[in-house]
Amino acid sequence: MPKLSVRTELLVAFAALAVLAMLPAFTSSKALVDFVIRAAAFGLFATSLNLLVGYGGMVSFGHGLFFGLGAYSFGLLMQRTGLPIPVAFALTLVISALSGLVIGAICVRLKEIYFAFVTLAFQMLLHSLIVSWVPLTGGDQGLLGGIPRPTFFGVNLANHIHLYMTSAVLLVVGLLLMRQIAQSPFGYTLRMIRDNPGRTSFLGVNVFRTKLTAFVLAGVFASAGGTIMSLFVSSAYPDFAYWTMSGEAIFIIMLGGTSTFLGPMVGTVVLLLLNDVVTRITPHYGLVLGIVILLFALGLRKGITDFIVEWFDDRRTARITAADAEEGAR
Amino acid sequence: MNPDALLTCFASSACLVTQVTSGFIIGMLLFLVAVGLTLIFGVLKVVNFTHGAFYMLGAYFAFTAYGLTGSFVAALAAAAVGTGLLGVVFERWFISRVYGGNVLMQLLVCYGFILIFDDVVRIVWGAEFRSMGMPDAFMLPPFIVAGGVIPAYYLFLIVCGLVIAAGLGMGLSRTRLGKTIRAASHNPDMVSALGINTGLLYACVFGFGGLLAGLAGGLAAPVRSLTSGMGFSILIESFIVTVIGGMGSILGALVGAILIGLIRTFGTLGFPLFTEGLMYLFMAVVLIAKPTGLFGKDIA
Incomplete structure (x- = not known):
């Protein structure tokens, strides 16, 4: 992966935002606008999981906890306190960070499969709390009565286009921040822990603290995704905190590819499209999705962006070998 | 919160007997699922996230076999044999492809299969709740112990669970197969080098784990309502059991399962809203105090 300068990345992010901002001017399709909002929610959620899985090697099977926590915290804060939206949003992130700190402190010491299912257990705890x-x-009914959306700074989130723009901004800013985290010395320490935790600790790195920081950060971004979702449906449902949410996120990052930063975003778009198509054709969504997952996990064994990266690598290698051969012939 | 109800119950022997018995039957069903999980993990180093689906399928197999033959023995046999065979096929064709530490792939394969099994159950048996009903053989007057009521079937369940636990413990420590299995869990390469077909052994262990889960489903069918997705909640609980008892330990699975069963029944009395929370709390305490579980060796 080429390392781009921060300025280039800012430009790319700005260009992406400009394209997203112009989209509603060219199309009046509500379905497309809705799609982008959902992709923003799931994209932040999945990319934050990849921060753990792809960069940190920590396969969490309970990441949906933060998605659900974000949706419920934000929804309840708006319903019960009447705080302005930005304040409630900031508080939601703080709540998720604190929960991530407590849960992470228990979980991140555990290895691989233990980590996977203890995170899952905590997620099911939240789910059972929500249901009971x-x-x-x-x-089961979810937050009743809708989430109030008072206007702030001239932004009225009850307006569909305003909500769309806010989601797009949150998505791009969130991705940019996560990208900076992944490219920072912290991000490289995280990769080092993934590849060789023993050695990293010999070098004087506090492995526990680094992993815990990653866990908290990932939780915060996932809860931002949950907040977008709760604004979109104007409610929050127990399903947001159900284990299938985590399963879906794991499939998304595998589908898109864990080795590139934007892989999870690609995975999100593909899965949402698949979702829309399949639910239109058949009521047996689980059956079809299950078979697709098995095809990917047992057949292809790689994500979409992994194939693209490999293709580019192969071409470059081929070009270099060709050039070498030419040189040799001369 | 209702701690008064809890105190009243502790003061009455009738209530204690009833609660402890129902704690034990929850514990026995959990044990049968958890012990398969722990056995499979001990030998194959894979956490079978589809284990709950085997329990669910066992219950549905028993439901259908009971409906066809009217015999509870046939129902249990169908549950055990059906899920056992399924386990062997599942291990050979699918799980064996994702051995070797890639947790992400293992999770995905299992996630895919849970979705498929749940949907297949909805297609074959319908989405509504099913119930099998109590077999005639157990339509007996309940036993009264110290004023507490114990239905005959509960007693049967508890005895079944204890017999299987004892049999498993003896089988693993005394028989040749048991010794081979224990050896394979320590060093599969060496076992394979000694001329033992480890692939076959793995399939057997997985099939046996599936069989126990299916049997648990069959035993649960008369006292539980059947629905697609019933497997996932028992899966989470049996994970908690194995975390508490220690992965790979049969005694740990038994003790953990009974503890969880008792927490559930007494929790329902004292903290109806937080019953599930109590289990997780207990698990968190064990994890912090002894990360390998109560009876676990250092394999985590």
């Missing part, structure tokens, strides 16, 4: 604490959360 009916007076607060509305139980």
